[in-house]
Amino acid sequence: MTNTKKRKVTGRARSEFLWGWLFILPTMIGLVILNIIPIFQTLYQSFFKTGDFGRGNVFVGLDNYAQVFGDKEVWQSLINTFKYAIVEVPFSIIIALILAVLLNRKMRGRGFYRTIIFLPMVAAPAAIAMVWRWLYNSDFGLINNVFPIQVKWVSDPQIAVFSVAVIGIWSIIGYNMVLFIAGLQEIPHDFYEAAEIDGATGVKSFFYITIPLLSPTIFFVLVTRIISALQVFDLMYMVMDKSNPALEKTQSLVYLFYKYAFINKNMGYGSTIVILLLVITLIITAFQMIGQKKWVFYN
Amino acid sequence: MESMKRKSKLMNLLIHVILILVSITMLIPFAWMFLTAFKSVTEATSVDPFVIFPKVWRTDAFTSVIKNMNFIVLYKNTLLLILFRVICAVLTATMAGYAFGRLHFKGRDFCFSLVLLQMMVPSQIFIIPQYLMVSKMGMLNTIFALVFPGFVTAFGTFLLRQGYMGLPNDLEEAARLDGCNIGQTFLYIMAPLTKSSMVALGIFTAVFAFKDLMWPMIVNTDKDMLVLSSALAKMQGQYVSKFPELMAASLIACIPMILLYIIFQKQFIEGIATSGGKL
Numbered sequence: 003m004t005n006t007k008k009r010k011v012t013g014r015a016r017s018e019f020l021w022g023w024l025f026i027l028p029t030m031i032g033l034v035i036l037n038i039i040p041i042f043q044t045l046y047q048s049f050f051k052t053g054d055f056g057r058g059n060v061f062v063g064l065d066n067y068a069q070v071f072g073d074k075e076v077w078q079s080l081i082n083t084f085k086y087a088i089v090e091v092p093f094s095i096i097i098a099l100i101l102a103v104l105l106n107r108k109m110r111g112r113g114f115y116r117t118i119i120f121l122p123m124v125a126a127p128a129a130i131a132m133v134w135r136w137l138y139n140s141d142f143g144l145i146n147n148v149f150p151i152q153v154k155w156v157s158d159p160q161i162a163v164f165s166v167a168v169i170g171i172w173s174i175i176g177y178n179m180v181l182f183i184a185g186l187q188e189i190p191h192d193f194y195e196a197a198e199i200d201g202a203t204g205v206k207s208f209f210y211i212t213i214p215l216l217s218p219t220i221f222f223v224l225v226t227r228i229i230s231a232l233q234v235f236d237l238m239y240m241v242m243d244k245s246n247p248a249l250e251k252t253q254s255l256v257y258l259f260y261k262y263a264f265i266n267k268n269m270g271y272g273s274t275i276v277i278l279l280l281v282i283t284l285i286i287t288a289f290q291m292i293g294q295k296k297w298v299f300y301n
Numbered sequence: 302m303e304s305m306k307r308k309s310k311l312m313n314l315l316i317h318v319i320l321i322l323v324s325i326t327m328l329i330p331f332a333w334m335f336l337t338a339f340k341s342v343t344e345a346t347s348v349d350p351f352v353i354f355p356k357v358w359r360t361d362a363f364t365s366v367i368k369n370m371n372f373i374v375l376y377k378n379t380l381l382l383i384l385f386r387v388i389c390a391v392l393t394a395t396m397a398g399y400a401f402g403r404l405h406f407k408g409r410d411f412c413f414s415l416v417l418l419q420m421m422v423p424s425q426i427f428i429i430p431q432y433l434m435v436s437k438m439g440m441l442n443t444i445f446a447l448v449f450p451g452f453v454t455a456f457g458t459f460l461l462r463q464g465y466m467g468l469p470n471d472l473e474e475a476a477r478l479d480g481c482n483i484g485q486t487f488l489y490i491m492a493p494l495t496k497s498s499m500v501a502l503g504i505f506t507a508v509f510a511f512k513d514l515m516w517p518m519i520v521n522t523d524k525d526m527l528v529l530s531s532a533l534a535k536m537q538g539q540y541v542s543k544f545p546e547l548m549a550a551s552l553i554a555c556i557p558m559i560l561l562y563i564i565f566q567k568q569f570i571e572g573i574a575t576s577g578g579k580l
Contacts, residue, residue: 021483022406029397030412032453037419040430104316117566118324124562127512128533129551133334136544142346184574233423236514256425264519269429276425283423
C-alpha cells in the first residue's frame with residue numbers, strides 16, 4: 003500500500019518536473035540569452051575601450067570608471083536626471099492620487115474623465131515631445147502667447163530640464179491614476195463608514211484611512227516611477243536639439259549612454275555609464291525598501 | 302440638513318470644475334497638434350493676432366508628409382512589431398507563469414529569482430549586447446531585429462504567475478482525477494481562466510512596443526524598416542521649422558492607437574490596472 007502510494011508520488015513529482023521545465027524552457031532560454039548573459043557582457047565591456055576605426059576592443063581595466071568619475075559631463079547628466087526625477091515623481095504621484103480619489107466616487111462623467119486623463123499614455127512619445135516643443139516655442143508657442151511672458155522654456159539652461167519634467171508629468175498622470183483607482187477599489191467601504199461615525203470625513207478620512215490603506219500601492223508606484231524616471235530618454239532626445247544651448251544642463255544619463263554607445267560608437271564607455279545607472283538604481287531602491295517599514299502598512 | 306445638501310452640491314460642482322480643468326490640460330496638446338496640422342506656416346507662427354483656428358483648413362501638410370514618408374510601410378512595420386511582440390509575450394508568459402505559479406519542481410525557485418532579477422535591472426544594460434547579437438546574426442533592418450528583445454518577458458511571466466496563483470485548486474484537481482495530464486489541465490482548464498491576465502499583458506505589451514523609441518532607432522535605420530516612433534524622430538531633423546508638417550505626421554502616427562484606445566478603453570484601463578498594480 004505504502005509502496006504504491008510512494009510510487010504514485012514520485013510519478014507525480016517526475017511529471018511535474020518534466021512539464022514544469024518544458025513550460026519554463028522558452029522563457030528561461032530567452033531570459034538567459036537576452037538578459038542574464040548581457041548583464042555580464044555589459045559589465046565585461048565596461049573594462050574595454052572600443053578601438054579607433056572599429057579596430058576591436060582594447061582592455062583598459064578600470065580606466066573607463068576612472069574617466070566616468072572625472073567626467074564633468076557624466077556628473078552633470080546625473081544631476082540633470084535627479085532634477086528631472088525630483089520634479090516628475092512627486093508631482094505625478096500627488097496629482098494622480100488626488101484625481102484617483104475624486105474619480106473613485108460614483109459621479110456623472112467618471113468614465114469620460116478617466117478616458118481623457120489616460121489619453122497621453124497611448125500616444126507615441128516622439129509625437130508628444132514634438133507638440134510640446136511647439137507649445138514651448140519661445141517666439142510663437144502657445145504658452146508664451148496665452149500668458150504674456152517670454153520664457154525660453156527649453157533653451158534656458160536653468161529651466162529646460164524642468165520643462166521636460168512637466169511633459170513627463172503630463173504623460174504619466176493617467177497611468178498612475180489608474181493604478182491608484184485599482185488600489186482604492188480594494189479598500190473596504192466599512193472603513194469609511196466607521197470613520198464617519200467617529201467624525202472623520204473628507205480630508206481627515208483621506209489622511210487617516212485612504213493614505214495608510216493605499217500605502218502599499220503608493221509604495222509600488224513610487225518605486226517603479228523612480229526607476230523609470232532615472233531612465234528618461236525619449237523626451238530629452240526629442241525635445242532637445244543637438245544645438246540647443248541648454249542640452250548640457252538637460253541631457254539625462256541614458257541620453258549620454260545612447261550618445262556614447264551608438265553615436266560615438268564607444269560601447270565600452272557607454273557600458274560604464276549604464277553600469278553607473280544600475281548601481282544608482284539599486285542603491286535608491288534598497289533605501290526605499292528599508293524606508294518602507296516606516297510608512298507602508300500591509301495588513 | 303438643507304445646508305448640508307447645498308454644501309455637498311457645491312462640493313460636487315467644485316470637483317467637476319477641477320476635473321474639467323485637468324481634462325482640458327490633457328487635451329490641449331492634442332487639440333494643438335490637430336489644429337496646427339491644418340494651418341499654413343504663416344498662421345502657425347503668427348503671434349498677433351493670436352490664431353487658434355486655421356482660416357482655411359488646408360491639407361497641404363498632410364499631402365506633403367504622406368508623399369515624403371511612406372506611412373503604409375511605417376504602419377506595417379509597427380503593426381508587425383506589435384503583433385509579434387504580443388504573441389511571443391502571451392505565449393511564453395502563459396506557459397512559464399503556469400509552471401511558476403502552480404507546479405512544484407526542482408530549480409523552480411532559482412529560475413524565478415532570475416525572472417525577478419531581470420525586472421530590477423535597468424533595461425539599457427541589455428541593449429549593447431542585444432544589438433551586437435542582432436548585428437552578428439546579420440539581422441539589422443529586419444522585423445526580427447525589432448521583435449528580438451521581446452521574445453520573452455520577465456514582467457509578463459511575473460504577471461501571469463500572479464494570475465495563476467489566484468486560481469482555486471478544485472478545478473485542477475477535478476481535471477486530474479478525470480485523467481488529464483498536466484499539459485491537458487493547463488491547456489483546457491487553467492489557461493482559459495487567466496484570459497483577463499493575458500489580455501492585460503497583451504495590451505501592456507502593445508502599448509509599450511508602440512511607444513518604444515531607442516531600440517527601433519538603433520537596430521533599424523533603413524528608410525523602409527523604420528517604425529512610426531523612429532520615423533518621427535528622424536523626420537524632426539529634416540522638417541525643422543515646418544510645424545504643420547511635423548504636427549500632421551504626429552497626428553497620422555498617433556491616431557490608430559488613440560482610436561483603438563477609445564473603442565477598447567475599458568480593456569485598456571483595466572489591463573493597465575491589473576498588469577501594473579498588483580505586486
